[in-house]
Amino acid sequence: MTQGVALTADELAGVMDRAVCLHDAAAVNDALDRLARDITGQMADLRPLILGVMTGAIVPLGRLLPRLDFPLEVDYIHATRYHKTTTGRDLVWLARPQTPLRGRHVLLVDDILDEGHTFRGLLEHCREEGAMSVRTAVLADKPNAGRVPGLAADFVGLTVPERYVFGVGMDYKGYLRNADAIYAADPVDED
Numbered sequence: 001m002t003q004g005v006a007l008t009a010d011e012l013a014g015v016m017d018r019a020v021c022l023h024d025a026a027a028v029n030d031a032l033d034r035l036a037r038d039i040t041g042q043m044a045d046l047r048p049l050i051l052g053v054m055t056g057a058i059v060p061l062g063r064l065l066p067r068l069d070f071p072l073e074v075d076y077i078h079a080t081r082y083h084k085t086t087t088g089r090d091l092v093w094l095a096r097p098q099t100p101l102r103g104r105h106v107l108l109v110d111d112i113l114d115e116g117h118t119f120r121g122l123l124e125h126c127r128e129e130g131a132m133s134v135r136t137a138v139l140a141d142k143p144n145a146g147r148v149p150g151l152a153a154d155f156v157g158l159t160v161p162e163r164y165v166f167g168v169g170m171d172y173k174g175y176l177r178n179a180d181a182i183y184a185a186d187p188v189d190e191d
């Protein structure tokens with residue numbers, strides 16, 4: 001697998017300085033509250049299996065779970081197509097969930113929906129494994145003309161423009177997932 005570029009603290013500080021804040025920490029909190037309310041409304045009685053899509057889901061899922069006050073199980077699924085870069089390629093599977101999916105109501109949680117190839121592959125996998133239903137939740141939705149036709153998330157926190165975004169789980173070349181707001185990288189940093 002492609003390794004991330006070793007960026008220095010100065011280089012990362014430059015990326016942050018040039019970036020534009022799209023959704024600040026308060027807006028992200030509100031979006032997580034809304035997501036939790038919507039998910040609860042539809043899934044509270046389904047004893048769902050929630051699958052975090054690693055690695056990006058780690059922050060939004062970790063913040064969503066304490067907001068969900070009903071019986072649920074959590075596992076993870078790991079597939080990547082950006083490999084710590086800013087350009088998507090083929091979906092590479094790194095881990096399949098250990099929990100059997102047969103007969104389960106599954107909720108896939110990810111940080112961002114962009115072209116949709118990741119969700120398409122994961123939805124296919126869950127259905128092949130016999131899930132009774134599969135829903136999708138994302139913190140950030142990036143509508144674009146390259147989207148897999150007909151693919152949309154069931155639960156969306158925020159919308160972002162067609163820029164490379166990072167923060168709240170989303171990486172910039174493997175870094176900055178820990179930023180507590182959602183930023184758009186400057187075009188000079190997008191290569």
Ligand SMILES: O=P(O)(O)OC[C@H]1O[C@H](OP(=O)(O)OP(=O)(O)O)[C@H](O)[C@@H]1O
Pocket residue numbers: 053054055056057079080081082083084088110111112113114115116117118119171
């Ligand atoms: O809709 P798509 O165009 O398929 O892109 C969305 C996917 O891209 C990112 O994952 P990435 O492959 O970068 O792995 P990561 O979660 O480790 O950052 C993100 O976490 C989504 O899973």
Ligand SMILES: Nc1nc2[nH]cnc2c(=O)[nH]1
Pocket residue numbers: 082112113114115163164165166170171172
């Ligand atoms: N971090 C990050 N990951 C993505 N995966 C697909 N699009 C994006 C994006 O804009 N940012």
